[in-house]
Every structure is written in C-alpha cells, then in structure tokens.
Amino acid sequence: MKRSLLTPRWLLLHALFVVAFIATCFLAVWQWERAHDAGGSFQNLGYALQWPLFGVFTLFLWVRMARMTLHDEAEAAAGQAEDTAGQEPAEEPERAARAGRPRPLVPPQAPPVDPDEDPELAAYNRYLAELNEAEGR
Template sequence: MRWLWTPAWIARHVAMVVLVVGFLGLGWWQVSRATAGNSISWGYAVEWPIFAGFVVYVWWREVKLARRNTAEADAPPADPADVPAAELAVTTGSRPGVRRPVRVSRAPATGDAVEDADLAAYNHYLSWLNANPGARPGDYPG
C-alpha cells in the first residue's frame, strides 16, 4: 500500500476529499434554500450528493486499477512456452506479438470491369482539375 502515498496519489486523495466535501456542502446549501421556499433547489439538493458519489466511485475505481497493475507487475512472469498464444494475449491485455499484413487484391472482383458512368465522369472532372491547378471548380467545361 506504499504506492498510495506517492505525490501523485496524495494529490488525488486531497482532490477527492475537497470535491466530496465541497459537493456535499453545496447540497446542504441547496437544502437550506429549498426549505426557504425555492422549490427548484430540491433538484439541486439531490444532484450535488450524486456528484460527490461519482467522485468517490471514480477514486475507488482508480485505486482498484492501480492495485491490480501493481499486483501484475509484482507477479513473476509466466513462461510463454506453457501458455497458448491466444490465452497469453487475453491475460496480458495485449495483442499477439506477430502481426501479418492484410493482403488486398487490386484486380476487380469480376473479369469484365463494368464502368460506372457517374464514376467515369467524376474521374474525368478530377483529372481536369489536376491538369488545371489554377482553375476553380465552376470553370469545369463538362
């Protein structure tokens, strides 16, 4: 538990305490306003403690995540020969070490390439724009 007392964690603890106390104080302030006759403050009186609960939840989740990461770092490394590659990727949370490129065929799927008239017109327009770099799209003659 020594890792909970590093400067970064002390700042997180202090921020959590300040936010929770501040949010609960704002909730109490809204309750006092609501009892004085401001009916919309009842909604805020419920909302501020929910914010405080969310801060506590995020803080607790970060503590659990840091504890899990510390336990994984302290554990002895598993022998990769004993563990299948798919299970090793799942347990370590990373991808397998060897990745192969995806091969994509550049040939058309059918033997006879059917030309789309709209696609041919658009390609002609793009080649005209490329041949005339100073021209505006409205200058296209086609």
C-alpha cells in the first residue's frame, strides 16, 4: 500500500515539500538576522516568526496528502474485495469519483413537479422547457 508514495509523481512531491520546508527555514533565519541588523524593523521580526509557520503548514499538507492517498487506496482495495466476494456495493458518486471512475457529465433528470403542489416551480420548469426547445430549433 505504501508503494504508491514511491511513484515518480510522489517522489517529485516529496522533493517539492522538502525544498519548500528548507526554503521557509532559510527565509526565517534571513529575516531574523535582518531584524537584528541596524536597518531591521519589527516587520522583519514578524516575518521571521511567520516563515516557520509556513514551514509547519507545508509539513502538515505533506502528511495530509499522503494520508489521503493511503486512505483512498485502502477504500479502493476494500471495494475490490467486496466486488470479488460477489456483492456489488452501492456507491455514491463521490466515492466512485475518488476510486477513479468518472462521474456522469449530466445529472439524472429530476422528477416532474405537480402544478398543484408548487405552481411557481412548475411555471419556471415550463419556461426552461420552452427555452430548451427554442435553443434546439
């Protein structure tokens, strides 16, 4: 399961996150030194304290993305295990999309509205139907 974190895409992401974290550390040190120079200000001090937060957020995103990938794979493996057991699981569109199956481009048609039930919605639906017919011509 953890092999997916060693694909070329993920290796590039690992490198990107490591470089981003190291860059935020260097920027924090640079701003800290700058704040203590003769021309430094409280703005530099603020940046020196802010850059480590960006670095921690970068690490948080890295861990979060890896966990999401592993979780999606575990769900897909569980879904395949259910499929091989002869049971067809009822999936909602979000789960199907995460498992790699595309959602339908057009949503299913809504049931017709009874004019007695909601006259405004029925009138609006008739208007939309007229626009659709006019566009088709």
